[in-house]
Amino acid sequence: MDFRFPAADEAFRDEVRDFVAKEWDANQYHLNDVSNASWDLDNTEALEASQEFAKKLVDKGWYTMHWPKEHGGQDAPLQRMLIYREEMAYRGAPATSAQSGDAIIIHGSPWQKENWLPDIAKAEMPIALGLSEPGNGSDLAGVTTRAVKDGDDWVINGQKMWTSTAHHSTWIRMLVRTDPEAPKHRGLSIVYLPLDSPGVTVRPLYDMAGRRRWSEEFFDNVRVPARNMLGEANRGWYMMAASLTSERVEIGSPAALLREWEKFVDFARGYRVNGGSVLDDPTARNRVADIRVKLAVFRAICYQGVWESSLGEDVSRVASISRVLSGELVQELWRGFAGIIGEASLVSPHSWSEAPLDGFIGVNALMSTGRTFGHGTKEIQRNIVAQRGLRLPR
Numbered sequence: 001m002d003f004r005f006p007a008a009d010e011a012f013r014d015e016v017r018d019f020v021a022k023e024w025d026a027n028q029y030h031l032n033d034v035s036n037a038s039w040d041l042d043n044t045e046a047l048e049a050s051q052e053f054a055k056k057l058v059d060k061g062w063y064t065m066h067w068p069k070e071h072g073g074q075d076a077p078l079q080r081m082l083i084y085r086e087e088m089a090y091r092g093a094p095a096t097s098a099q100s101g102d103a104i105i106i107h108g109s110p111w112q113k114e115n116w117l118p119d120i121a122k123a124e125m126p127i128a129l130g131l132s133e134p135g136n137g138s139d140l141a142g143v144t145t146r147a148v149k150d151g152d153d154w155v156i157n158g159q160k161m162w163t164s165t166a167h168h169s170t171w172i173r174m175l176v177r178t179d180p181e182a183p184k185h186r187g188l189s190i191v192y193l194p195l196d197s198p199g200v201t202v203r204p205l206y207d208m209a210g211r212r213r214w215s216e217e218f219f220d221n222v223r224v225p226a227r228n229m230l231g232e233a234n235r236g237w238y239m240m241a242a243s244l245t246s247e248r249v250e251i252g253s254p255a256a257l258l259r260e261w262e263k264f265v266d267f268a269r270g271y272r273v274n275g276g277s278v279l280d281d282p283t284a285r286n287r288v289a290d291i292r293v294k295l296a297v298f299r300a301i302c303y304q305g306v307w308e309s310s311l312g313e314d315v316s317r318v319a320s321i322s323r324v325l326s327g328e329l330v331q332e333l334w335r336g337f338a339g340i341i342g343e344a345s346l347v348s349p350h351s352w353s354e355a356p357l358d359g360f361i362g363v364n365a366l367m368s369t370g371r372t373f374g375h376g377t378k379e380i381q382r383n384i385v386a387q388r389g390l391r392l393p394r
């Protein structure tokens with residue numbers, strides 16, 4: 001099979017590669033630092049470097065390239081985004097984009113487009129996603145956070161949790177119940193709320209690696225202007241389901257994982273135990289080979305998603321397959337590396353100069369647990385594949 005793209009796309013790939021080589025030092029800030037810092041804020045230098053890099057992507061026009069031209073984008077198809085994300089991830093650079101504006105472009109009012117899109121386009125309006133609640137994660141239609149209309153405002157009471165990056169976001173896009181009498185799916189709406197509004201409390205939540213990955217937010221009579229509601233009231237479920245589907249096609253992930261795999265194999269070749277390389281052990285060799293095969297499969301599935309999207313087809317089946325595959329593969333990869341290196345993989349990052357791969361193997365093995373939960377658990381994704389993909393009965 002030949003995965004080459006048309007010449008113009010391959011030229012774009014070269015351009016991205018040259019840009020990263022010039023603008024991002026993957027040796028100084030490798031993606032482990034950046035992605036872990038983005039949760040934890042324990043490495044503000046890496047986080048600031050990635051924010052500065054995002055500004056360069058803005059200047060280059062790549063940050064909004066998938067947006068329509070009328071909103072300052074380039075109407076870039078998913079195929080271009082694939083190349084962009086793949087190349088960035090493989091080179092170890094954080095390929096951010098203005099994805100949080102996509103729902104506003106599709107469903108937003110003229111006022112929202114005029115007032116919010118320019119800031120999102122400049123990477124100056126970080127928006128957290130407030131879906132999950134203490135009793136409603138998989139069962140999103142059960143959201144209980146209440147919004148009640150009062151004059152020109154909605155008044156919000158309730159709680160969200162597991163909200164990634166809320167501690168360094170300025171806004172939250174949240175699912176709220178606006179009609180408690182309607183059937184579950186039909187009483188929900190989406191509102192955008194500044195996180196510094198009076199009555200909002202943001203509290204930290206830590207993961208099993210001890211990192212501040214999430215926050216929980218409490219809303220106590222928080223007033224939000226009616227113009228901050230996305231689309232029509234009580235249509236929130238349908239708008240949110242559509243945007244979650246497009247976010248689930250993880251087109252850059254196989255390249256990011258391939259980079260980690262190559263780094264690990266390079267390192268493990270020279271990592272000596274009992275007088276030889278750890279890769280002399282046939283079980284270890286089988287393990288890395290197995291992961292490499294799965295990486296190729298994962299990449300092919302992502303390409304299929306891009307292909308189906310270019311034909312205008314519904315990508316929800318491929319998106320869910322890709323989500324299950326990536327979650328399980330990330331776990332297998334980091335846990336597999338930890339198993340091969342043994343106890344030394346548990347040393348914390350930056351705590352010992354000899355720590356294998358800077359100490360990130362153990363942390364990533366622990367943090368990878370959440371990969372089969374975030375954006376919907378793997379059981380829920382498998383249900384989607386069964387029902388929407390294979391047309392099996394509920």
Ligand SMILES: Cc1cc2nc3c(=O)[nH]c(=O)nc-3n(C[C@H](O)[C@H](O)[C@H](O)COP(=O)(O)OP(=O)(O)OC[C@H]3O[C@@H](n4cnc5c(N)ncnc54)[C@H](O)[C@@H]3O)c2cc1C
Nearest residue numbers: 129130131132137138162163164370373374375376377379
């Ligand atoms: C890294 C990470 C980042 C996250 N970021 C965010 C965020 O930014 N914003 C946000 O709102 N949320 C976020 N979440 C929360 C995430 O969306 C929820 O954890 C997830 O939807 C599952 O909900 P829950 O934790 O309440 O588990 P539950 O829904 O209680 O599920 C518990 C178990 O029961 C299974 N289960 C439940 N219902 C069914 C069913 N119908 N059929 C089969 N099995 C079922 C689940 O698969 C799971 O194994 C994040 C989570 C993680 C791990």
